Amino acid sequence: MRRLSGRFRSSLIIGLQGIRARKLRTLLSMISLFLGVLAVVVVQAGASIAERALLADLEITQGYDGTRVMDMPMEQASTDMLAATVHGRSDAVAMMGVSGIVGEPGVLPVNPGAAPLDQDWGPAMVCNDVGCEPAPGVKGQAVEVRLTALSGDVRKFRPFRTVTGQWLDFSKVPAMSPKLVLNRAAADAFNQYRVPAEMRVGGAAANVTPQFVGVVDDGDMQPRAYVRLDELTTWLPTSRMADPMTGGEMRLLMSPGSPVEPVVVSKLKALGNEPYVYTVESRKDQEKQLTLMRLVFFSMAGLVLLIGVAGILNVGLATVGERVEEFALRRAVGTPRSLLAGIVLAETLLTGLLTAAAAIGAAAAGLKVVTMLVGNSQPILSDVQFPWEAGIAGIIAGLVAGVLGGFIPALRAAGIPIATVMRA
Amino acid sequence: MTTLIALDGITKVLKGQEQPRTILDGVGLTVDAGQSVAIVGRSGSGKSTLLSVIGLFDRPDQGSYQLDGQEIARLPERRAAKLRSSHFGFVFQRFFLLKHLTAAQNVAMALVNGQGWLPRRQRRTRVLEALDQVGIAHLAKSRPTKMSGGEQQRVAIARALVRDPKVLLADEPTGALDTETGTLVIDALLAATERGCGLILVTHDRDHAARMGRIHDLVDGVLTERVAVR
Ligand SMILES: Nc1ncnc2c1ncn2[C@@H]1O[C@H](COP(=O)(O)OP(=O)(O)OP(=O)(O)O)[C@@H](O)[C@H]1O
Ligand SMILES: [Mg+2]
Numbered sequence: 001m002r003r004l005s006g007r008f009r010s011s012l013i014i015g016l017q018g019i020r021a022r023k024l025r026t027l028l029s030m031i032s033l034f035l036g037v038l039a040v041v042v043v044q045a046g047a048s049i050a051e052r053a054l055l056a057d058l059e060i061t062q063g064y065d066g067t068r069v070m071d072m073p074m075e076q077a078s079t080d081m082l083a084a085t086v087h088g089r090s091d092a093v094a095m096m097g098v099s100g101i102v103g104e105p106g107v108l109p110v111n112p113g114a115a116p117l118d119q120d121w122g123p124a125m126v127c128n129d130v131g132c133e134p135a136p137g138v139k140g141q142a143v144e145v146r147l148t149a150l151s152g153d154v155r156k157f158r159p160f161r162t163v164t165g166q167w168l169d170f171s172k173v174p175a176m177s178p179k180l181v182l183n184r185a186a187a188d189a190f191n192q193y194r195v196p197a198e199m200r201v202g203g204a205a206a207n208v209t210p211q212f213v214g215v216v217d218d219g220d221m222q223p224r225a226y227v228r229l230d231e232l233t234t235w236l237p238t239s240r241m242a243d244p245m246t247g248g249e250m251r252l253l254m255s256p257g258s259p260v261e262p263v264v265v266s267k268l269k270a271l272g273n274e275p276y277v278y279t280v281e282s283r284k285d286q287e288k289q290l291t292l293m294r295l296v297f298f299s300m301a302g303l304v305l306l307i308g309v310a311g312i313l314n315v316g317l318a319t320v321g322e323r324v325e326e327f328a329l330r331r332a333v334g335t336p337r338s339l340l341a342g343i344v345l346a347e348t349l350l351t352g353l354l355t356a357a358a359a360i361g362a363a364a365a366g367l368k369v370v371t372m373l374v375g376n377s378q379p380i381l382s383d384v385q386f387p388w389e390a391g392i393a394g395i396i397a398g399l400v401a402g403v404l405g406g407f408i409p410a411l412r413a414a415g416i417p418i419a420t421v422m423r424a
Numbered sequence: 425m426t427t428l429i430a431l432d433g434i435t436k437v438l439k440g441q442e443q444p445r446t447i448l449d450g451v452g453l454t455v456d457a458g459q460s461v462a463i464v465g466r467s468g469s470g471k472s473t474l475l476s477v478i479g480l481f482d483r484p485d486q487g488s489y490q491l492d493g494q495e496i497a498r499l500p501e502r503r504a505a506k507l508r509s510s511h512f513g514f515v516f517q518r519f520f521l522l523k524h525l526t527a528a529q530n531v532a533m534a535l536v537n538g539q540g541w542l543p544r545r546q547r548r549t550r551v552l553e554a555l556d557q558v559g560i561a562h563l564a565k566s567r568p569t570k571m572s573g574g575e576q577q578r579v580a581i582a583r584a585l586v587r588d589p590k591v592l593l594a595d596e597p598t599g600a601l602d603t604e605t606g607t608l609v610i611d612a613l614l615a616a617t618e619r620g621c622g623l624i625l626v627t628h629d630r631d632h633a634a635r636m637g638r639i640h641d642l643v644d645g646v647l648t649e650r651v652a653v654r
Contacts, residue, residue: 010536021524329520332481333534333583334509336502418481421516422472422595 011339015346022319029315029348030355033401036301036308037359040397043301045363045390047294054290056159058282061219063157063253067280068261070252072273079238081267082252083229085260086151092260093152097249098236100147100225102190102199102210107140110193114144116221117189143189145182146222146249149229157253158218163187165214168228178231179213186223187215208235305397312405316348320409327413328420341410348406349399356398360391427493428590428622429455429478434487434497436473436645447473449645450487455591460614460623462633465642471626472595474642478624479512479593480504492590509534513584513592513621515613517599519576521568528564531555531583554586555579558612574605581612591622598629610635 019026063069072078079096086092101109111117112124112135124135153170154160160167168181182190199210210225218224254261261277268275320327330340364386436448447470455461463471476482477489480499489497491511499507513534521530531551535542542550555561558578568576577597584592594613598606610625610632617623625636633639639650 014536017525017529021522325520326522330533330536331505332479332508332514333536334505334507334587335536336505339536419472419476421514421518421520422476422481 007339007342011342011346012350014343015350018343018347019350025315025319026351029312029351029405030358032311033308033352033355033398033405034359034362036305036401037356037394037397038363039301039304040298041359041363041390041394042366043297044393045367045387047290047297048387048389050293051286051290054286055282057219058286059159060161060217061158062282063280064159065280065283066256067157068254068256068258068277069280070254070261070264070275070277072250072252072268072275074248074250075271075273076238077271078268078273079250081271082250082264083151083233083238085264085267086252088152089260090152090156091258092252092254092264093150093154093157094229095151095154095249095251095253096149096229097146098149099144099248100199101142101144102225103142103193104140106137107142108135108137109142109144110139111144111189111223114146114222114224116185116223117192141193143186143193143223145186145189145225147180147232148224148226149232150226151229154226154253156255160216160218163215163217165212167214167216168226170228174228174230174234176234177208177211178227178235179211181214181216181226182212183216183218183220183224183226185221186225189223305401309401309404312348312351312401313408316344316405316409317412320344320412323413324416324420327416328418331416331418332421337414341414344410344413345403345406348409349402352398352400352402352405353395354398355401356394359398360394363390363394426457427454428457428491429453430488430490431478432488434474434477434484434489436470436477436482437485447645448477448484451642451645451647453640453647455622455624457590457622458617458620459638460617460625460636462636462639463624463626463642463647464628464630464633464639469642470645471642474647475593475595475624475626478591479514480508509587511590513581513587513589515577515581515584515592515594515597517596519568519573519580519600521576521579523567523569526565526567527555527560527571527579527582528552530568530579531586534583534586550586551582554582557585557615558582559608572605573601574608577601577605577609578612581609585616589621591624592616594623594625594627596626596628598627598632606632 059065072082074096082094082096086094099114103109108124111119111121113121115121125132150168150170153168155167163184165181168179199208212225216226218226252260252264256279265275265277327340330343331337367386431451431453434448434451435446438445438447451474453461463474465471473482477484480496483499484497487497488495491507496504496507521527522533525533528548528551531554532547535547535550552561552564555564558581560575560578560582563571563575563579568579571579577600581597592613597613598609601609606629613623613625614635623636625632627633641648641650
């Protein structure tokens with residue numbers, strides 16, 4: 001142990017002496033390597049930031065990986081059963097969507113079917129026993145939204161980002177008039193159409209004045225308004241929610257292994273429905289795309305790194321050429337070849353590590369500056385931490401470059417004949 | 425007197441050119457502890473080649489070489505490196521001090537061997553002792569670029585002495601110095617023989633050669649002892 005550490009230590013110390021004696025040279029070999037390591041670090045950081053951003057978007061729209069999702073038809077019986085089963089639970093949240101029109105009374109909404117404002121999903125329809133036909137009336141100052149009732153805090157499964165105001169508070173007793181949180185699409189629609197604040201929901205006891213408390217980013221293009229299920233039902237009976245004219249979607253989000261799942265499944269079966277359940281696997285779905293992206297970036301970074309290695313190699317060889325006498329002398333006084341090679345390798349390794357540290361620092365500082373400058377306009381870049389994977393990739397790149405760039409010079413140094421000192 | 429070095433029939437042939445050239449031709453030489461030997465001869469006669477064989481920089485093509493009674497004419501490099509550091513001290517015409525190190529660091533360089541370095545304390549005392557032996561302990565922290573030629577050569581001698589070598593090999597150590605400074609350098613080398621170290625000095629200077637115990641002439645690779653004519 002002492003022997004080994006002594007040897008290792010002496011190569012490090014002598015290598016450091018060499019670096020200090022040739023600062024300019026070391027700096028030169030660092031510059032090319034710096035760019036190479038920087039490329040690796042930036043690519044790795046970019047890849048993990050992109051991956052996180054991609055996954056974050058998927059998490060908002062689909063849910064966290066592992067979330068169990070059950071879709072079911074909206075019927076009075078199953079709606080009542082579901083509302084009763086998940087009531088007060090946090091490991092399972094039901095989302096029930098109905099149609100809501102906010103605006104001038106008696107006119108058709110500008111976006112029938114709660115279509116995104118820049119899309120046309122066709123005219124509003126009314127249906128009866130015979131069939132469906134376009135609804136009478138004219139479009140006016142009204143916007144249709146998907147009114148989504150939540151049995152609990154859905155952000156446990158889908159991390160909505162609050163844009164302004166507040167999110168729904170599920171800890172308080174339900175209010176008599178429902179509080180609403182809009183998604184971005186809905187907020188944009190209301191910015192575009194200044195509508196009188198009155199909300200109509202088919203089958204509701206009366207129209208209400210909606211109380212908007214906040215705006216969130218839910219990743220959805222369709223205008224949506226979120227509301228507490230228990231607040232909505234004080235005003236809209238569940239029987240109406242299940243009306244095919246107004247309702248339509250019912251979804252249950254569950255933690256993996258939640259006891260709610262088997263209960264709901266068996267109850268649905270008893271009602272004559274075959275439930276469809278699946279698990280969110282965003283990462284797996286994206287894996288292929290991410291791998292390809294990484295591959296492309298890394299081959300580019302590898303190329304730049306190779307140029308860096310060539311630089312360190314070039315300078316290293318030139319240095320050995322200049323130091324023939326020093327190495328011959330060291331061998332003459334009994335330094336074994338292996339230690340000599342170790343000294344040269346230690347120099348390039350230290351250079352590589354130093355460079356890696358500099359490049360990582362530069363990349364981290366650069367990221368900080370970028371997030372500070374554009375973080376507000378680019379939500380993906382706000383609140384981004386320097387990924388540790390990038391730091392590790394940089395250190396490895398520096399070490400590899402040091403070994404590759406120092407190996408040949410080290411062999412050269414070890415092979416210098418000692419008698420050189422006699423003929424100089 | 426213990427015999428340190430015993431060469432017998434050492435032959436070194438240079439290949440590579442059109443025809444092989446014999447540089448050393450059956451050289452025999454013995455050096456005992458505390459003895460000093462001068463080797464003189466014309467330029468190109470093979471003096472440096474002989475020293476590089478003795479100092480284990482190179483191996484002879486034929487002949488026997490005993491160091492401390494051990495046959496080492498054909499030794500693998502790893503063991504040769506060990507013997508170089510344990511048995512020999514070298515001084516050359518050029519000083520070969522590393523410009524980026526102080527005098528003390530230059531001397532300490534010779535304390536690196538296969539096991540790494542001695543502990544810092546021991547290293548310090550031995551380096552200062554060696555510098556003191558050649559009379560320049562006060563220059564320990566100076567760099568070679570700020571020293572005179574004679575001082576630099578004495579740092580080189582300290583570097584050769586720091587390991588307590590059994591044999592000092594000096595190849596024209598005064599070649600780059602004026603007479604007076606050269607005398608000081610020879611004094612330092614001879615002082616080491618008084619502590620039992622063997623000395624082999626290659627020189628062109630008659631006066632320096634005359635101060636050695638024996639003088640050998642090397643002529644076209646053949647070594648002969650000069651009969652004393654005192
Ligand atoms: N590596 C080599 N390649 C070719 N020739 C060599 C080599 N080494 C030594 N020689 C030749 O061997 C002969 C002896 O060289 P050496 O250096 O031993 O002479 P020397 O006596 O030390 O001379 P000087 O007094 O000039 O130092 C010379 O003719 C030299 O040209
Ligand atoms: Mg010579």
